[in-house]
Each structure stands twice: as C-alpha cells, then as structure tokens.
Amino acid sequence: MFSAQQYVKATSLQQALELNQKRSSAILGGGCWMRLGKKNYATLIDLSGLGLDTIEETPEEIVLGAMVTLRQLETSPVLAAAFGPLFARMTEHIVGVQFRNCATLGGSVVSRFGFSDIITGLLALDCEVELVQKGRVSLADYVQMPYDRDVLARVILKKNGRRAWYESFRNTETDLPVLNCAVSCLNGSARVVVGARPARAVMQEFGQMPSEQRLQEMLDKTEFGSNMRAGAEYRRQLAGVLCRRAIEQVKGDAECR
Ligand SMILES: Cc1cc2nc3c(=O)[nH]c(=O)nc-3n(C[C@H](O)[C@H](O)[C@H](O)COP(=O)(O)OP(=O)(O)OC[C@H]3O[C@@H](n4cnc5c(N)ncnc54)[C@H](O)[C@@H]3O)c2cc1C
Structure with a gap:
C-alpha cells in the first residue's frame, strides 16, 4: 500500500x-x-473536487471527465445510446462491480497498460484526450507518447455514428485479458484494434470491412508475445477468432456491410 x-x-x-x-x-x-x-x-x-466525474453530451461529442469510474462507463445510458453495448462489454470483466466503482477512466488511460480493455475499446472510436498542459491530442497519438507529468482532464468521443463491437478472452472470468479486440465502422470504412497482445494495442484502418485475407495480413504483421497467460502463437490464433466475431457483429449494421 x-x-x-x-x-x-x-x-x-x-x-x-x-x-x-x-x-x-x-x-x-x-x-x-x-x-x-x-x-x-x-x-x-486528488482531483475529486473538480467536477470531473461526469459524462456530458453535446450535439457533436460526449465528454467524459477523468474521474468517471469504470462502472459509470459500463452503465451510462448516454454511452449505450451512442455506441450500443461497447462500453458495457469492455468493462464488465474488470475484476468486479466494487472495483469498477473505484477505478477511474483517467487512471486507466494514463497508465496505458498493455493489457488494457479501456484503451482497446476507446481506440475503436474517434477519441481524443484533453491534457492540462498539451491540450487535446488524439488517443492514437497519446498511446504512443512517453509517460510524462501532464494531467489528464477529460476524454472526448466524437458522436459521428461510428458503430463498434468489443471482444475479449480471459482464462477466468475476471482475470486480465489474454487478448482483446475491437472493430468499428463509419461510412463503410472499418477499423480493427487488437490489444493485450500482451503489449499496447495496435490499430489498422481499412477502406471497407476487411476480407478474410486482409485481416490475416494485418494479424501476420502484428507482433504477439508470450507470458504466464498464453503463448504468442495462441494469441495470434485467438486474435483471428475474436476479430472475425467482432466483424460479424459490426456487419449486422446495414451501413457496415
Ligand atoms: C487487480 C487488478 C486487475 C485489473 N484488471 C484489469 C482488466 O482486466 N482490464 C483492464 O483494462 N484494466 C484492469 N485493471 C486496471 C484498472 O482497470 C485501472 O486501470 C487501474 O486500477 C488504474 O485506475 P485507477 O483509477 O485505480 O488509477 P490510480 O491507481 O489512482 O492511478 C494509476 C496511475 O495513473 C495516474 N493518474 C490517475 N489519474 C490521472 C490523471 N487524471 N492524470 C494524470 N495521471 C493520473 C496515477 O498518478 C498513477 O500513476 C486492473 C487493475 C487491478 C489493480
């Protein structure tokens, strides 16, 4: 402690x-x-006196304060209306409800854990972080930046109709993920994110929903690692299965076929 x-x-x-x-x-x-x-x-x-525990909606954006808990993400009707079950799916296996009532979005994003469910899910959306010193930065850029002493104030999601789905696999219900992935689609273009490799998530854009061959090409050039939860080759196979499941879900939406 x-x-x-x-x-x-x-x-x-x-x-x-x-x-x-x-x-x-x-x-x-x-x-x-x-x-x-x-x-x-x-x-x-302590940031808890700064009103950063709210989920606010404007016509263009959803603004999440850094002190919003994982449980708020999981149960928010605003997030469910905009992105379906994406947020519930990416949070529901993280330890337990009491834990998710404490752990914050800010702590989860700043930490940029290689196993993160939160980073993988957010990368599927059009997402920026608002840093007190550096201002707004896309999450995709932020994930690549070195750790520093800036403070994360908010996470901003574009409300542009992007459809997304989230999949993860765990050895036991609430363990860290062996692998996770998210697939999203906007105006026919697709994005595939693969995380918990067990390194930080990687993402790739596709002009349309990736064919079996295009997906395989992406996975072939993605590096997977081994740790106590799984070997690299097992993760590679799993990534194919989870990405295909997510693609099928997103294809269920008429605009994404
Ligand atoms: C046992 C266990 C199991 C877990 N399992 C999973 C899992 O399966 N999937 C998953 O995605 N995550 C998992 N996590 C991670 C968890 O979801 C949170 O990401 C983690 O606890 C950090 O959030 P926190 O609010 O507790 O941050 P803290 O512990 O309070 O802080 C973490 C770090 O972030 C810094 N920080 C916090 N907020 C800010 C801010 N606003 N600006 C700048 N720096 C800040 C702190 O100084 C600290 O360095 C697990 C964590 C634990 C302990």
Whole structure:
C-alpha cells in the first residue's frame, strides 16, 4: 500500500498540474493500481473536487471527465445510446462491480497498460484526450507518447455514428485479458484494434470491412508475445477468432456491410 506525506485536494486543474511536476508527486485516481505499490509520495493530488466525474453530451461529442469510474462507463445510458453495448462489454470483466466503482477512466488511460480493455475499446472510436498542459491530442497519438507529468482532464468521443463491437478472452472470468479486440465502422470504412497482445494495442484502418485475407495480413504483421497467460502463437490464433466475431457483429449494421 502506498503512503503520502501530504494530501492536496486540488482546487483547479492548473494547481494539480503544478503540484504534479515533482517526481515525488502523484495524481490520485481511484487508487486501485497505486495501492499495489509501496511508494511514499511527497504529495498526493486528488482531483475529486473538480467536477470531473461526469459524462456530458453535446450535439457533436460526449465528454467524459477523468474521474468517471469504470462502472459509470459500463452503465451510462448516454454511452449505450451512442455506441450500443461497447462500453458495457469492455468493462464488465474488470475484476468486479466494487472495483469498477473505484477505478477511474483517467487512471486507466494514463497508465496505458498493455493489457488494457479501456484503451482497446476507446481506440475503436474517434477519441481524443484533453491534457492540462498539451491540450487535446488524439488517443492514437497519446498511446504512443512517453509517460510524462501532464494531467489528464477529460476524454472526448466524437458522436459521428461510428458503430463498434468489443471482444475479449480471459482464462477466468475476471482475470486480465489474454487478448482483446475491437472493430468499428463509419461510412463503410472499418477499423480493427487488437490489444493485450500482451503489449499496447495496435490499430489498422481499412477502406471497407476487411476480407478474410486482409485481416490475416494485418494479424501476420502484428507482433504477439508470450507470458504466464498464453503463448504468442495462441494469441495470434485467438486474435483471428475474436476479430472475425467482432466483424460479424459490426456487419449486422446495414451501413457496415
Ligand atoms: C487487480 C487488478 C486487475 C485489473 N484488471 C484489469 C482488466 O482486466 N482490464 C483492464 O483494462 N484494466 C484492469 N485493471 C486496471 C484498472 O482497470 C485501472 O486501470 C487501474 O486500477 C488504474 O485506475 P485507477 O483509477 O485505480 O488509477 P490510480 O491507481 O489512482 O492511478 C494509476 C496511475 O495513473 C495516474 N493518474 C490517475 N489519474 C490521472 C490523471 N487524471 N492524470 C494524470 N495521471 C493520473 C496515477 O498518478 C498513477 O500513476 C486492473 C487493475 C487491478 C489493480
């Protein structure tokens, strides 16, 4: 369990950013991952007083605050109306309801875990992150950026009618995923995302729903790794199965055939 010499409930995002510049400081999300470590932080910065726990809808966008919990993502009627069961599917196997009531979107996105269900699901959408220092950056670019001391304020989803589906495979119901994938479609074009390889997710755009051959070409050039959950070759085979299932689901939508 971590400890801290000083706890600060931030009164503004600017203050949070300034306090977070020291290497001995940390932003506190749900604390679910941090609590696995034993660090003694000089300053813990709590964002919970900044109104970042809301899901807000405008005509063009859905704006998710960094302190929105995974459970909020799972149960939000706004997200379900815009993206069907995508958010429920990408969160429902993460540990359990009590855990998902604590773990935050901000902590999940900033951490960019190789096993992340959240990053894989979000990459299927047209998604940006809003950083206090750097402003808006596409999630696809953010995933490639090195870790730094910026603060994630919000995640923004374009409401453009993109259809998406999510698949994951686990050895047991609530374990980390052995592999996950998401497929989406907009105006006939498709995007395939493969994550938990077990490295960070990779994505590829296709001018139309990928044929069996095009999908196989993508998977052939994707690197898969081995760990205690599965071997690389098993993951490659699994990726084919999960991507085909997701493609079939998305094809169910008339605009995506
Ligand atoms: C046992 C266990 C099982 C898990 N299983 C899965 C799984 O199956 N699938 C999956 O996708 N995820 C899984 N996770 C990850 C989990 O879903 C969360 O992503 C993780 O707990 C981080 O979220 P948090 O709110 O707890 O962040 P914290 O632990 O509070 O923070 C994590 C890191 O992010 C930083 N941070 C937090 N918020 C911000 C912010 N707004 N700006 C800048 N930095 C910030 C913190 O300083 C810290 O370095 C698991 C985690 C655990 C502990």
